[in-house]
Amino acid sequence: MTRCGSPRLEGYAVLAGVGLVAALALRRPELAVVAAPFALVLAIGLQVAREPRLDIQFTVQGERTVEGAGVEAEIVVRAEGSVDRLELLLDLPKGVEVEGGDAVAVRLRAGEERTIPVRLRCSRWGVYEVGLVEARARDLFRLVVWEDRLSRVRELKAYPHSETLTRVLDAAETQAFTGSAVARVKGDGIEYADIRDYVPGDRLRSINWRASARRTDLVVNERYPERNTDVVLFVDSFADLRDESRSTLDDAVRASATLATRYLERRDRVGLVAFGGVLRWLRPGMGPSQRFRLIETLLETGVAPTYIWRDVDLIPARILPPKALVIALTPLVDPRFVKTLQNLRARGFDLVVVEIDPVGLVEPGRKELERLAYRLWLLDRQVLRSRLERLGVGIARWGDGVALESALEEVRTYRRFARVARV
Numbered sequence: 001m002t003r004c005g006s007p008r009l010e011g012y013a014v015l016a017g018v019g020l021v022a023a024l025a026l027r028r029p030e031l032a033v034v035a036a037p038f039a040l041v042l043a044i045g046l047q048v049a050r051e052p053r054l055d056i057q058f059t060v061q062g063e064r065t066v067e068g069a070g071v072e073a074e075i076v077v078r079a080e081g082s083v084d085r086l087e088l089l090l091d092l093p094k095g096v097e098v099e100g101g102d103a104v105a106v107r108l109r110a111g112e113e114r115t116i117p118v119r120l121r122c123s124r125w126g127v128y129e130v131g132l133v134e135a136r137a138r139d140l141f142r143l144v145v146w147e148d149r150l151s152r153v154r155e156l157k158a159y160p161h162s163e164t165l166t167r168v169l170d171a172a173e174t175q176a177f178t179g180s181a182v183a184r185v186k187g188d189g190i191e192y193a194d195i196r197d198y199v200p201g202d203r204l205r206s207i208n209w210r211a212s213a214r215r216t217d218l219v220v221n222e223r224y225p226e227r228n229t230d231v232v233l234f235v236d237s238f239a240d241l242r243d244e245s246r247s248t249l250d251d252a253v254r255a256s257a258t259l260a261t262r263y264l265e266r267r268d269r270v271g272l273v274a275f276g277g278v279l280r281w282l283r284p285g286m287g288p289s290q291r292f293r294l295i296e297t298l299l300e301t302g303v304a305p306t307y308i309w310r311d312v313d314l315i316p317a318r319i320l321p322p323k324a325l326v327i328a329l330t331p332l333v334d335p336r337f338v339k340t341l342q343n344l345r346a347r348g349f350d351l352v353v354v355e356i357d358p359v360g361l362v363e364p365g366r367k368e369l370e371r372l373a374y375r376l377w378l379l380d381r382q383v384l385r386s387r388l389e390r391l392g393v394g395i396a397r398w399g400d401g402v403a404l405e406s407a408l409e410e411v412r413t414y415r416r417f418a419r420v421a422r423v
């Protein structure tokens with residue numbers, strides 16, 4: 001530990017020195033009497049001051065939490081010698097705070113072990129390194145201070161909280177495995193499709209006895225099978241518009257985590273592509289383990305400055321399987337990502353855009369030219385949406401005061417009527 005003098009040590013030394021010098025210079029012994037207590041405290045205090053021998057450990061009860069939720073942690077301190085005052089301070093990264101304050105002071109006897117509980121709270125999703133502890137010990141007379149900075153780093157992952165979502169979008173095409181989506185082709189399932197004449201080999205339980213009673217021949221029910229779908233979450237990490245309370249990238253990550261959870265609950269395969277300065281992807285998969293892989297990949301998502309024009313060809317083909325539903329989460333502000341959306345649609349992918357609305361994050365400005373530029377920017381965004389909708393891309397505008405459920409309902413309505421219009 002680093003040893004240094006406290007302000008009290010400096011003050012006592014100045015008072016004692018000034019008093020003794022003044023007593024000699026002015027030949028006033030009473031001044032020496034006044035300075036004597038300060039000199040005595042200095043002599044005794046510096047003689048008895050001993051560097052404390054401490055063992056400090058930091059533990060977190062759990063490696064994962066959800067943003068906004070608390071997680072329990074402990075600071076365990078053991079002193080081989082007595083410490084009159086020990087001050088501990090947790091040096092936490094931005095986004096993590098301690099409920100009730102991050103500093104604590106204790107007094108320890110020789111051989112005593114003290115456990116100090118703390119409760120951490122993550123205000124934002126991400127991967128944090130916590131456990132930097134600053135220790136400051138003081139002697140009995142508060143003359144000497146020992147300081148040390150201990151690294152007891154533990155990794156803490158804060159998962160994004162889920163938005164309220166009870167129903168997700170259905171893909172245009174299904175896959176071959178059993179799931180919760182109703183397929184267009186006929187087969188074994190629960191959803192009624194049609195009736196047809198009986199042929200040898202049909203199951204007895206599929207015979208429609210009421211319809212057969214009205215006809216001379218047996219008829220059987222045809223049904224739509226329940227199949228799973230492939231869903232790829234396409235996150236725009238080229239840009240992040242933010243203010244003090246909201247960020248487009250944060251909203252995109254939260255929506256992605258919510259959609260991934262809901263689709264996996266339906267036994268669909270879900271993959272991820274974070275398309276931006278740093279390209280990250282995860283192959284489609286199923287099950288609870290895939291959910292953890294998806295969310296931990298989302299935790300690494302961030303904006304990395306780049307001027308390279310990235311193309312969709314950089315994404316491996318197996319990451320975007322045929323017949324997959326691609327859900328893009330983007331503020332639609334970077335032309336590189338917009339061009340990629342157009343390329344995906346041109347390749348025949350079933351594409352949906354969840355627009356993380358950035359309008360509330362941009363100030364119109366005070367000058368006339370600034371307000372004019374703002375209105376032109378809004379018109380340009382309307383033109384962009386119209387262009388994507390003409391390509392058959394459903395767009396859900398999601399922003400402040402709008403539930404994700406309501407935004408996706410707009411896409412569901414668009415896809416329903418767009419399908420009728422094409423027919």
